[in-house]
Amino acid sequence: MADRLTEVGSSLWAGARRPTSCCAGGLKVSEDSPKLDREVLDRLQTGLRIVALQELGDPVASEEVVQETIARVLSALRDDRLNDPTKLAAYAHSVARHVIADEYRSRARSSNLRSRLGQQASDPPGALENLISADERTRLRFALRGVGGRDRQILRLSFEEGLSCAEIARRHAEPAARIRKRKSRALQRLREAFFAGSHTPTATATFHMGADVSSEERQQGTDTSDHRTG
Amino acid sequence: MSGMSEISCERVTLEELLERYVAGALGADDRDRLERHILVCDRCQEEARLALALRRELARERQQARGRPRTRWIAAGIGTAAAAVLLAVVIPRAMLERDGTEHRDVPAAEAGKPNPFAPIGRVPRRPSTFIWSRVAGADRYRVTVLSAGGDVLLETETADTALAVPEGVDLDPGSSFFWKVDARIGWDRWIKSEVVEFAIQPVDAAPEAPDR
Numbered sequence: 001m002a003d004r005l006t007e008v009g010s011s012l013w014a015g016a017r018r019p020t021s022c023c024a025g026g027l028k029v030s031e032d033s034p035k036l037d038r039e040v041l042d043r044l045q046t047g048l049r050i051v052a053l054q055e056l057g058d059p060v061a062s063e064e065v066v067q068e069t070i071a072r073v074l075s076a077l078r079d080d081r082l083n084d085p086t087k088l089a090a091y092a093h094s095v096a097r098h099v100i101a102d103e104y105r106s107r108a109r110s111s112n113l114r115s116r117l118g119q120q121a122s123d124p125p126g127a128l129e130n131l132i133s134a135d136e137r138t139r140l141r142f143a144l145r146g147v148g149g150r151d152r153q154i155l156r157l158s159f160e161e162g163l164s165c166a167e168i169a170r171r172h173a174e175p176a177a178r179i180r181k182r183k184s185r186a187l188q189r190l191r192e193a194f195f196a197g198s199h200t201p202t203a204t205a206t207f208h209m210g211a212d213v214s215s216e217e218r219q220q221g222t223d224t225s226d227h228r229t230g
Numbered sequence: 231m232s233g234m235s236e237i238s239c240e241r242v243t244l245e246e247l248l249e250r251y252v253a254g255a256l257g258a259d260d261r262d263r264l265e266r267h268i269l270v271c272d273r274c275q276e277e278a279r280l281a282l283a284l285r286r287e288l289a290r291e292r293q294q295a296r297g298r299p300r301t302r303w304i305a306a307g308i309g310t311a312a313a314a315v316l317l318a319v320v321i322p323r324a325m326l327e328r329d330g331t332e333h334r335d336v337p338a339a340e341a342g343k344p345n346p347f348a349p350i351g352r353v354p355r356r357p358s359t360f361i362w363s364r365v366a367g368a369d370r371y372r373v374t375v376l377s378a379g380g381d382v383l384l385e386t387e388t389a390d391t392a393l394a395v396p397e398g399v400d401l402d403p404g405s406s407f408f409w410k411v412d413a414r415i416g417w418d419r420w421i422k423s424e425v426v427e428f429a430i431q432p433v434d435a436a437p438e439a440p441d442r
Binding site: 054105 | 246249251253256262268269271272275276278281282284286287289291380
């Protein structure tokens with residue numbers, strides 16, 4: 001389904017009037033490189049899938065949101081309604097949010113709101129299948145077993161309750177730097193397992209989630225790469 | 231919306247935005263900025279995938295952990311259960327049915343669910359406070375307010391059983407809203423209330439001032 005959409009998207013995009021070279025939110029889109037068109041679409045699709053799954057938690061509805069959004073974006077490009085390609089991301093996001101709102105409206109009102117409220121803490125089975133492979137899930141699961149209870153608690157407070165390292169530190173009466181370091185190390189183990197076998201973002205990453213980098217260190221330009229390999 | 235400043239990968243990291251995003255703890259503005267960034271950033275897409283997968287695994291583990299003590303109890307108490315079966319065979323049936331009732335455990339969630347008191351139903355003006363019942367043993371309450379379209383308008387925690395509605399929350403007259411309250415009764419143990427609806431009377435429907 002995604003391939004079909006990408007093919008359609010590529011042809012529509014190719015037919016759209018574009019500047020010779022433009023930057024769409026950091027993405028280079030050039031006239032003479034049709035392959036990049038597919039990259040832009042793939043990236044947009046993955047990003048939209050993340051947004052839709054996070055919001056709806058339902059893989060079927062999320063795919064509908066992704067497809068509908070892409071179709072509207074491509075239509076806007078084809079019709080010259082999206083004249084400034086640098087605003088592609090903002091436009092796509094705005095469309096996606098409208099489509100998500102439509103999705104809510106199309107559901108039976110109160111019953112689905114109730115179910116949504118009940119489902120906020122957990123996803124239905126298979127919710128992330130379109131985004132995360134079975135191998136990635138298995139590797140992450142095994143790696144998580146190797147994370148100690150205390151570090152796991154930090155991860156839980158961070159990823160399930162949304163607490164920052166500083167907030168966790170206050171709650172446990174510990175220095176924030178220690179919490180940050182523990183979280184960074186635990187995440188690094190999980191990251192290595194999760195991305196094993198594919199490209200590893202951390203190999204070239206300057207910044208990444210949970211990096212053991214304080215804002216002070218960043219401002220001072222300190223090399224903290226050794227911290228992240230722990 | 232297009233006027234909002236965009237964010238960088240560095241800010242995503244330093245402010246732990248992805249963690250807060252998958253936890254549903256980001257405000258609408260930060261959420262929109264992050265989502266726009268995710269649409270065009272490969273690295274943050276990968277990190278977001280990891281964050282979503284991790285949150286999912288943590289939730290799965292937690293659910294399994296809840297079921298584990300029960301499983302252990304069943305395994306460890308199998309001998310006791312066998313003895314109980316034996317007793318049930320030898321004890322006269324009449325004794326079991328003496329009072330005509332059967333004992334059942336009352337689920338904890340049923341025992342002390344928070345009850346939303348106000349606002350409920352049609353209200354004449356923008357409510358200033360949300361009020362609900364106290365739950366024994368609860369140390370925190372989390373209030374969630376949604377628009378009819380499903381947007382989360384407010385999600386905040388308090389130790390009290392009432393919450394003053396912040397000024398910035400869009401509760402427009404003539405619209406319907408849903409809200410609920412969760413009570414925390416232990417480490418990561420929350421009891422949810424029913425979701426209730428309220429509608430604010432339109433401004434033009436308000437009674438007119440008497441003619442002078």
